[in-house]
Amino acid sequence: MLYLDYCGAMADAGELLGVRFMEIQLWRKLLSPYELAVRELVLKFEHIILEHQEQGLYSPIEQVSGREKSVSSILDKIQRKHIPMERLEEEVEDIAGIRIICQFEEDIDVVANLIQKRSDITIKSEKNYLKHIKQSGYRSYHLIVYYPVETIGGLRRLQAEIQIRTLAMNFWATIEHSLQYKYKGNMPPHVTERLSKAADAINSLDHEMSSVRSEIMDAQNSSKLQSNLVADILSNIENLYKVSTKREVMKIQDEFLRVYETKDLQKLERFHRQLDIIAEGYRAQSVPIRI
Ligand code: 0O2
Secondary structure (H helix, E strand, O other), X not given: OOHHHHHHHXXXXXXXXXXXXXXXXXXXHHHHHHHHHHHHHHHHHHHHHHHHHHOOOOOOOOEEEEEEOOHHHHHHHHHHOOOOHHHHHHHOOOOEEEEEEEOOHHHHHHHHHHHHHOOOOEEEEEEEOOOOOOOOOOOOEEEEEEEEEEEOOEEEEEEEEEEEEEHHHHHHHHHHHHHHHHHOOOOOHHHXXXXXXXXXXXXXXXXXXXXXXXXXXXXXXXXXXXXXXXXXXXXXXXXXXXXXXXXXXXXXXXXXXXXXXXOOHHHHHHHHHHHHHHHHHHHHHHOOOOO
């Protein structure tokens, strides 16, 4: 839908609701800092994934995404909850929304602790739909947080909702959300029943996956460690071409291929350390002597 049509529809909705219609520019002004908050938070959580990858560690965060709540969804909510327009920003806590997806249910706690320790995020409240599963079957862990953003008008302390759930929980929630949209609150009982059965299946799947978590994590860790080692070794070999003889580098390269083919991580680590010593020796030789 075009933005203007959308805003037209929004105006109708606004008049229908008896709330004062805010001009497009006012909505833009209201939502703009939330857009910034979403972008910053997504970037920061993505960086957590990156740091784990760089250090060859298992990341408790698998994916992260974010969105600003749509104007129609804000209007829906303020109507449903009888929120006056002037209290919109205090009472609609999810104008900025972040969704963090984990592989395993245990990771959800790890991520929540990571968030709790941060100095840039303050937790206001939590909603634990893992312990208190919703009637629909919905499972997820939600945090309402305060997050500061710098705008040209000064510092703003905004609220954001962070949803943390597993891949399996997210799969169920996405399908259920689409069906809710399709049936607009009148979901036929047979669909509700199937969704409820699917929620049970998702729950058992999460438990099954948790029981093999340590094996899966070990496998992922060693595969990440191996790819980091190989990348490091190749970059060292490339650098050696600049400072050593071609014959010597070819010898090192052949040795690397031999070690690589053994698929033995310890041998690869040993080779990596030896190569580091060789590279260090060349670096020492190339340091200019100051008189
Ligand atoms: P959006 O923006 O489309 O995600 P409510 O009064 O129930 O609307 P409240 O009190 O703000 O919501 O908090 P709650 O119940 O924690 O819901 C916040 C968000 O959690 C919802 O946002 C959904 O994204 C998600 N959620 C909650 N319950 C369900 C559920 O049964 N199924 C699915 N699929 N998602 C759920 P919004 O407001 O719906 O909008």
